[in-house]
Amino acid sequence: MFTLNPRDAKPIYLQIKEQYIRFIVSGVLGAGEKLPSVRQLATQLSINPNTIQRAYAELEAEGYCYSQAGRGSFVAQRTDWDTSRRDALIAQLQSTAQALRSLGMSEAELTALLSKREEV
Amino acid sequence: MFTLNPRDAKPIYLQIKEQYIRFIVSGVLGAGEKLPSVRQLATQLSINPNTIQRAYAELEAEGYCYSQAGRGSFVAQRTDWDTSRRDALIAQLQSTAQALRSLGMSEAELTALLSKREEV
Amino acid sequence: MFTLNPRDAKPIYLQIKEQYIRFIVSGVLGAGEKLPSVRQLATQLSINPNTIQRAYAELEAEGYCYSQAGRGSFVAQRTDWDTSRRDALIAQLQSTAQALRSLGMSEAELTALLSKREEV
Amino acid sequence: MFTLNPRDAKPIYLQIKEQYIRFIVSGVLGAGEKLPSVRQLATQLSINPNTIQRAYAELEAEGYCYSQAGRGSFVAQRTDWDTSRRDALIAQLQSTAQALRSLGMSEAELTALLSKREEV
DNA sequence: GTGGTCTAGACCACA
DNA sequence: GTGGTCTAGACCACA
Numbered sequence: 001m002f003t004l005n006p007r008d009a010k011p012i013y014l015q016i017k018e019q020y021i022r023f024i025v026s027g028v029l030g031a032g033e034k035l036p037s038v039r040q041l042a043t044q045l046s047i048n049p050n051t052i053q054r055a056y057a058e059l060e061a062e063g064y065c066y067s068q069a070g071r072g073s074f075v076a077q078r079t080d081w082d083t084s085r086r087d088a089l090i091a092q093l094q095s096t097a098q099a100l101r102s103l104g105m106s107e108a109e110l111t112a113l114l115s116k117r118e119e120v
Numbered sequence: 121m122f123t124l125n126p127r128d129a130k131p132i133y134l135q136i137k138e139q140y141i142r143f144i145v146s147g148v149l150g151a152g153e154k155l156p157s158v159r160q161l162a163t164q165l166s167i168n169p170n171t172i173q174r175a176y177a178e179l180e181a182e183g184y185c186y187s188q189a190g191r192g193s194f195v196a197q198r199t200d201w202d203t204s205r206r207d208a209l210i211a212q213l214q215s216t217a218q219a220l221r222s223l224g225m226s227e228a229e230l231t232a233l234l235s236k237r238e239e240v
Numbered sequence: 241m242f243t244l245n246p247r248d249a250k251p252i253y254l255q256i257k258e259q260y261i262r263f264i265v266s267g268v269l270g271a272g273e274k275l276p277s278v279r280q281l282a283t284q285l286s287i288n289p290n291t292i293q294r295a296y297a298e299l300e301a302e303g304y305c306y307s308q309a310g311r312g313s314f315v316a317q318r319t320d321w322d323t324s325r326r327d328a329l330i331a332q333l334q335s336t337a338q339a340l341r342s343l344g345m346s347e348a349e350l351t352a353l354l355s356k357r358e359e360v
Numbered sequence: 361m362f363t364l365n366p367r368d369a370k371p372i373y374l375q376i377k378e379q380y381i382r383f384i385v386s387g388v389l390g391a392g393e394k395l396p397s398v399r400q401l402a403t404q405l406s407i408n409p410n411t412i413q414r415a416y417a418e419l420e421a422e423g424y425c426y427s428q429a430g431r432g433s434f435v436a437q438r439t440d441w442d443t444s445r446r447d448a449l450i451a452q453l454q455s456t457a458q459a460l461r462s463l464g465m466s467e468a469e470l471t472a473l474l475s476k477r478e479e480v
Numbered sequence: 481g482t483g484g485t486c487t488a489g490a491c492c493a494c495a
Numbered sequence: 496g497t498g499g500t501c502t503a504g505a506c507c508a509c510a
Contacts, residue, residue, distance in 0.1 A: 007306050007316070011494060026222050048495050082223070089220050090233055096213045097234050102146055103206055107234070113210060114217050114230055129493095131500060157482055168502045173484075181301075186367050189483040190509035194367070249508095251485060266462055277497055288487045293499075309498040310494035326463055330473060333456045337474050340449050342386050343442070347474070353450060354457050354470055371509060408510050 002045060012047060016055040024064050024075055025085075035065060035073040124165060132167060136175040144184050144195055145205070155185060155193040244285060252287060256295040264304050264315055265325065275305060275313040362405060372407065376415040384424050384435055385445075395425060395433040 004015055023029040035041075038056060042049040056073055059065045063080035067073040097110055124135055143149045155161075158176060162169040176193055179185045183200035187193035217230055244255055263269045275281075278296060282289040296313055299305045303320035307313035337350055364375055383389040395401075398416060402409040416433055419425045423440035427433040457470055 006308070006311075007314070009306065009308065011309070013494080022222070025219075051495060054494090086220070086223055086225075089216055089223070093213065093216045093220065093230075093233055094236065096209055096216060099145070100206070100209050100213065103202065103209070105206075110213075110234055111231055113213055114227070114234070116214070133500080158484095159482075168504095170503090171501065174500090176483085186369065187483060188366070188369065188509085189371070189507095190481080191366075192482060196367070253485080265459070278499095279497075288489095290488090291486065294485090296498085307498060308494085309492095310496080312497060322463065326460070326465075329456055329460050329463070333453065333460065333470075333473055334476070336449055336453045336456060340446070340453065342382070343446055343449070345446075350453075350474055351471055353453055354467070354474070356454070373509080411510060414509090 004045060004047075013051045013054040013058075016041075016045075016052065017058050020055070020059055021064060024081075029075045031075050031077045033075045035075070037072055122165060124167070133171050133174040133178070136165075136172065137178050140175070140179055141184060141205075144201075149195045151195050151197045153195045155195065157192055242285060244287070253291050253294040253298070256281075256285075256292065257298050260295070260299055261304060261325075264321075269315045271315050271317045273315045275315065277312055364405060364407075373411045373414040373418075376401075376405075376412065377418050380415070380419055381424060384441075389435045391435050391437045393435045395435070397432055 002016065002019055004012060006012075008015060010018075020029070020035070029035075035056070036044070038049050038052045041047075042052045045052075056065070056067070060067055060073070063076055063084070065073050065076050066080075100110060122136070122139055124132060126132065128135065140149070140155070149155075155176070156164070158169050158172045161167075162172045165172075176185070176187060180187055180193070183196055183204065185193050185196050220230060242256070242259055244252060246252065248255065260269070260275070269275075275296070276284070278289050278292045281287075282292045285292075296305065296307060300307055300313070302324065303316055305313050305316050340350060362376065362379055364372060366372075368375060370378075380389070380395070389395075395416070396404070398409050398412045401407075402412045405412075416425070416427070420427055420433070423436055423444070425433050425436050426440075460470060
């Protein structure tokens with residue numbers, strides 16, 4: 001399920017966190033579903049448990065999951081993270097678009113860019 | 121002219137670099153204009169000259185300015201940085217748009233976002 | 241393994257960088273191999289860690305290696321540096337050839353030079 | 361006659377020196393011809409005389425010209441600089457070719473590169 | 481004066 | 496332990 005890229009400059013805890021966000025946002029992991037325990041995932045990925053712990057802590061801080069002592073961590077309701085994330089992305093989209101305008105890009109060109117999905 | 125936040129997770133040299141990019145891209149600083157000297161800016165911002173040096177070195181590496189021992193640093197011609205910057209922004213725009221799509225945003229909504237200029 | 245000449249006009253960080261490039265390009269250091277840590281190499285060469293840091297940072301910027309806080313620095317895949325290096329060398333070959341032509345060397349002589357491998 | 365590029369990272373004294381080498385090597389300036397005086401050239405280029413002085417000193421050290429106290433500087437005989445310069449360029453050509461071979465370039469490709477004159 | 485390199489040494493994030 | 500950032504301050508090349 002997880003792909004960790006050791007060559008990436010991105011810290012491992014962030015790679016884990018961002019993959020979880022992708023899974024949760026896309027619905028691969030539904031609200032209420034249980035995340036693997038810190039120890040379990042650490043063993044599975046051959047990684048230090050501290051690293052997993054940090055990823056989980058940030059996910060929880062941003063409302064993507066919640067943890068219950070003794071039971072584990074679970075995917076949160078969409079309402080807990082939806083709005084703030086959306087707002088952040090919208091702000092970023094608009095500021096990037098603004099930067100492209102200041103390089104002389106027209107509205108038509110900007111709109112055209114959106115229809116071309118990036119490949120990666 | 122400069123706003124530095126030493127508590128920011130973003131390194132100081134990057135804060136300086138990015139502010140200069142904004143000034144240059146927006147035309148506040150025109151091609152050929154002299155940047156303040158490394159030492160001068162260091163004193164003014166109460167920052168170590170090495171930190172300024174690093175910001176200037178990266179600006180030069182990315183084509184935003186050029187520098188000469190004994191003379192100073194100067195804003196480069198637009199052609200020197202135009203394309204690379206454009207490409208970076210386009211990639212960012214598309215990846216942000218993709219993230220919004222995975223939150224369920226439609227193409228129509230995305231396009232609508234572009235017409236609303238952000239205020240900042 | 242390393243030869244440093246502190247009297248050389250060429251900065252130390254560049255001497256280190258260029259030697260690493262030679263090792264990586266020639267295959268002495270293979271993709272994925274770990275470079276010595278910044279501190280380790282600094283002690284071994286009796287050089288300031290900042291100087292090593294700079295060499296490593298430039299190697300990474302040019303795609304010869306990648307580094308991760310907490311883990312170390314590693315030799316990159318060949319595909320990451322191949323093209324850019326090739327282009328640089330081609331430019332250098334052609335400009336040197338041009339200089340020799342302006343000394344009156346004929347095309348036949350130039351071609352002949354290529355078949356004689358230099359010994360070093 | 362002279363083109364100085366203030367945007368070039370190359371020091372001005374070097375730009376002057378290299379342009380003289382080009383003139384001398386190509387025969388634009390013939391053996392025995394008088395170079396402009398340091399002061400004269402400094403005024404003409406609006407440049408510090410020290411800068412010119414340094415260019416002339418290096419040209420003389422490398423055998424491209426000679427100076428006579430009270431009379432001025434004159435272009436040297438070709439035999440004074442020809443061989444050493446030629447040798448240096450040949451060595452560089454061969455070592456660059458060798459580097460390209462280690463990237464997998466064939467002899468045929470190398471030879472082909474020579475026939476394509478670089479444009480600049 | 482101006483940029484570039486370097487040493488010495490501190491502190492932080494990450495694994 | 497490992498890389499990344501930063502301060503303080505020195506010395507060099509160049510104009």
